[in-house]
Amino acid sequence: MKRPITGYHKDEQSDWVAELACGHFQHVRHNPPWTNRPWVESQCGRESMLGIELDCIKCERGEPKDVPS
Structure with missing residues (x-):
């Protein structure tokens, strides 16, 4: 499912996460x-x-929302 990017943060390895x-x-x-x-x-x-849509595999699988670390 396509979902728009609303923001970004870096993970523990300093990789960008949408x-x-x-x-x-x-x-x-x-x-x-x-x-x-x-x-x-x-x-x-x-x-x-921002606003560009990415395929969200987690939505397709019905996974719960991610929790910010």
């Missing part, structure tokens, strides 16, 4: 050549992606 409107979190790493997300490396880039 916060989705559904309450789930999803890593948004820039790890070429496997994952190409250069926008995640700057504040301006991250802000430009």
